[in-house]
Amino acid sequence: MSRRSGQNGCIQEDGNWYVVRFWKDVVGQEKRQRARERICPISGPGKLSASERQRRAKEIIAASGADSVEHFNKVVRFTHGTTFREQAAIWLHQGKNRKRKPLAPSTVENWESHLEKWINPNIGDMPLDAVNNLAMKQFVAKMVASGKLGPKSIENYTQVVKMVVASAVNEQGEEIHPRKWNHEFIDMPVIQKGDQKRPSHTGEVVTKIIATTKTEKYRTLLTLCAAGGLRLGEALGIDVKNVSQDGTTIKICQKAWKGQVHNFLKTVNGKREIDLHSSVGAVLRKYIGERKSGLLFSSKAGKPLGQSNILRRTLHPILAGLGQPKCGAHAFRRFRLTWLREKIVPKDLEHFWMGHADEEVGDLYSQLESNIQFRKEVAERIGLGFELPVEKPVDGPNGPKRTETPDVQLVASI
Numbered sequence: 001m002s003r004r005s006g007q008n009g010c011i012q013e014d015g016n017w018y019v020v021r022f023w024k025d026v027v028g029q030e031k032r033q034r035a036r037e038r039i040c041p042i043s044g045p046g047k048l049s050a051s052e053r054q055r056r057a058k059e060i061i062a063a064s065g066a067d068s069v070e071h072f073n074k075v076v077r078f079t080h081g082t083t084f085r086e087q088a089a090i091w092l093h094q095g096k097n098r099k100r101k102p103l104a105p106s107t108v109e110n111w112e113s114h115l116e117k118w119i120n121p122n123i124g125d126m127p128l129d130a131v132n133n134l135a136m137k138q139f140v141a142k143m144v145a146s147g148k149l150g151p152k153s154i155e156n157y158t159q160v161v162k163m164v165v166a167s168a169v170n171e172q173g174e175e176i177h178p179r180k181w182n183h184e185f186i187d188m189p190v191i192q193k194g195d196q197k198r199p200s201h202t203g204e205v206v207t208k209i210i211a212t213t214k215t216e217k218y219r220t221l222l223t224l225c226a227a228g229g230l231r232l233g234e235a236l237g238i239d240v241k242n243v244s245q246d247g248t249t250i251k252i253c254q255k256a257w258k259g260q261v262h263n264f265l266k267t268v269n270g271k272r273e274i275d276l277h278s279s280v281g282a283v284l285r286k287y288i289g290e291r292k293s294g295l296l297f298s299s300k301a302g303k304p305l306g307q308s309n310i311l312r313r314t315l316h317p318i319l320a321g322l323g324q325p326k327c328g329a330h331a332f333r334r335f336r337l338t339w340l341r342e343k344i345v346p347k348d349l350e351h352f353w354m355g356h357a358d359e360e361v362g363d364l365y366s367q368l369e370s371n372i373q374f375r376k377e378v379a380e381r382i383g384l385g386f387e388l389p390v391e392k393p394v395d396g397p398n399g400p401k402r403t404e405t406p407d408v409q410l411v412a413s414i
Contacts (some may be wrong), residue, residue: 007067009057016042020057024066035064084131084164085124088115091167104264106257114160118143123161129177131165137186144189151189158188199327200334201226206386208322209315218314220287221297225329227280227384229336229354231266232329233257236304238296240288247281247288248376250274252355256295256304270355272369275379279388339385345378 009020018039023032037060040048048056061067082090092111095103103111115124122139123131136158143154168176201209206226213219224235228250236256243250252272254263265271276284288296297305307329316326333354340350351358352369368374 007061008054009061011039011053011057013042018042018048018053020060022061022064022066024064035066037064082128082168083124084126084128084161085120087128087168088120088124088164091164094167104257104262104266105260111160114157118149118157119161128165128168131161131177132179133182133185136161136181140186140188151191154189155191158186198334199325199331200338201324201331202335203339203384203386205322205324206332206335209318210386211389212318212321213314215314216287217297218310220283221310222315222329222332223280223283223388224276225332226335226386227276228274229333229340230274231255231270231333231355232307232310234265234270234355236295236297236307237261239293240291240296241293243284243288243296244281245285246278247284248276248278248379249372250276257307259304259306261295261304265355267355267357269351269357272352272355273375274353275372275375277379277384280384283388335385339382342385343382345382349375349378 007022009022011018011020013019014036018041019036020039021034021036024035025032039053039056039060040046092103092108092115096108119139122142123135126135139161140154140158143149143157149157162179162181165177165179166175170176210219210223210226213222221235224230225232228235230252233255234252237254238250238252239254242253250273252265252270252274254261255265255270256262294302295304299305311328315329319326337350337354340353345353346368348358349368350356
């Protein structure tokens with residue numbers, strides 16, 4: 001639209017008249033065409049001075065609508081069809097309401113953020129058929145030049161663009177604008193895994209975090225994340241009824257997100273059972289007490305805890321006090337996976353506990369996850385990789401005061 005705004009026009013003599021020539025978009029025509037309008041006679045009554053002719057020329061162009069956004073959008077829609085912004089809205093609506101694998105609310109929110117922050121401001125008003133390799137190249141160049149986004153973030157944004165373009169299909173379900181994306185031409189930044197931020201904790205840091213957490217609820221939550229490799233949303237979605245009597249096995253079948261409990265997980269493989277060391281099972285049973293149902297970790301009203309509140313009010317202050325960089329709860333999950341690899345846990349059992357997809361045919365054939373006794377033996381043998389406090393402080397104003405750091409016991413591999 002920028003090249004179609006602010007025209008001054010070209011004033012010329014045509015016969016006995018001064019005329020202004022300017023460009024104007026025409027419905028049904030790809031290229032603009034020249035338009036001509038009379039300004040005033042060259043001589044005699046009605047003749048205008050040079051400055052008056054220039055002012056009158058601008059008035060004529062404005063009255064024609066040649067520079068208006070409304071006229072431009074009307075022509076674009078007739079000539080090219082849907083704009084990228086319109087197709088993006090259609091794509092999200094269909095994704096949320098389809099019967100086959102509907103989008104999770106968290107995914108929708110993430111993609112809406114991508115569209116709002118970067119994509120629509122840059123290519124939202126482009127005709128969908130114009131979003132090609134050249135347009136993508138220009139878009140990527142803007143993101144790189146901003147210096148605000150890393151290669152992985154840029155890839156995530158471009159992936160949304162690709163999905164929106166591919167979502168436009170005809171009556172036969174075939175893509176209207178098929179694309180063969182050329183990353184070399186686009187000059188897509190290369191993702192260097194070593195440069196990506198993937199924070200993790202050591203066993204020593206996990207020990208200090210748990211020992212420093214004052215409230216039993218959050219101390220138990222962080223212990224569970226480190227000992228089971230749970231995603232934070234999975235941990236907050238655990239129902240007490242899905243914890244075994246001895247606390248060493250937990251069924252993961254739902255997750256919590258922004259005060260809601262969803263009966264689905266991030267991936268199909270997320271639905272699983274997690275086996276814990278007996279020491280963590282004892283901590284869990286003590287925390288549950290006599291409860292038989294309800295969320296394992298909840299507010300006073302029984303609602304799911306907010307993830308951001310846990311990070312902002314509990315984890316981040318603890319990390320700051322320990323001189324550790326600020327990071328999310330996913331660092332506990334990376335710690336757990338590292339520990340499983342260090343202890344050489346069978347790969348298919350590792351995938352089962354972590355909720356990862358199978359990688360090879362052998363993973364599909366193996367039935368280790370159904371051998372509960374073997375799973376429990378492995379969980380007990382490999383230990384935790386961090387230390388648990390032996391004595392836990394009592395919460396509440398009437399509880400005994402703790403004047404020194406509690407003793408800890410090491411739960412290591414046998």
